[in-house]
Amino acid sequence: MKSKRLIGLLLYTALPVWAFSQIKGTIVDIHQQPVEGATIVMQLPDSTYLEATISAADGTFMLKPEPESYQLIVQHLLYQTRQIKGRAHDVGIITLEPKDYNLEEVVIKGERPLVKVEDGRLGYDLSVLSEKRAVNNAYEAISKLPGVQESNGTLSLAGASSLTIVMNGKPTTMTADQLETLLRNTPVDRVEKAEVIYSAPPE
Numbered sequence: 001m002k003s004k005r006l007i008g009l010l011l012y013t014a015l016p017v018w019a020f021s022q023i024k025g026t027i028v029d030i031h032q033q034p035v036e037g038a039t040i041v042m043q044l045p046d047s048t049y050l051e052a053t054i055s056a057a058d059g060t061f062m063l064k065p066e067p068e069s070y071q072l073i074v075q076h077l078l079y080q081t082r083q084i085k086g087r088a089h090d091v092g093i094i095t096l097e098p099k100d101y102n103l104e105e106v107v108i109k110g111e112r113p114l115v116k117v118e119d120g121r122l123g124y125d126l127s128v129l130s131e132k133r134a135v136n137n138a139y140e141a142i143s144k145l146p147g148v149q150e151s152n153g154t155l156s157l158a159g160a161s162s163l164t165i166v167m168n169g170k171p172t173t174m175t176a177d178q179l180e181t182l183l184r185n186t187p188v189d190r191v192e193k194a195e196v197i198y199s200a201p202p203e
Contacts, residue, residue, distance in 0.1 A: 023091065
């Protein structure tokens with residue numbers, strides 16, 4: 001049986017403690033319809049991770065920390081990633097612009113959610129992401145993840161000043177060119193899952 005690789009994208013940050021109050025908002029599309037399943041990552045202005053959540057069926061979301069100022073990174077597979085700076089308790093309505101592709105024929109079952117949020121980790125099932133999409137390898141699949149950007153063979157993450165690639169639990173020491181070559185030669189079905197990690201992992 002072929003082994004599957006686990007690929008994580010890590011941004012190492014400190015995790016401060018804030019009083020537990022709530023910041024709320026609503027995610028909608030350009031037709032003012034609610035967007036379910038959008039991930040909302042809260043950071044300090046210096047990109048320090050605070051918390052992440054997923055929008056509900058009615059597009060609403062709540063985040064517990066309430067620092068004096070913050071920024072939100074709003075991500076969804078079907079929409080352009082948005083970064084918003086805020087100070088208010090209620091951020092109001094956030095409108096997402098569609099990407100130039102869609103997944104209208106993909107059925108996402110309840111037992112296989114598109115994204116899970118746990119301890120700052122946004123976990124994506126690449127088998128779901130690759131359905132009805134023109135992706136040929138792990139590199140192309142990862143570059144399509146919400147918040148992940150690709151330019152000339154280099155991957156970056158929205159809201160992050162640096163990026164660390166972790167494969168099978170170990171940070172890679174490969175150069176960007178070596179990593180791109182490896183991922184482009186790895187079939188997407190050999191990758192079990194991909195995680196976008198904004199918080200510092202445990203030692």
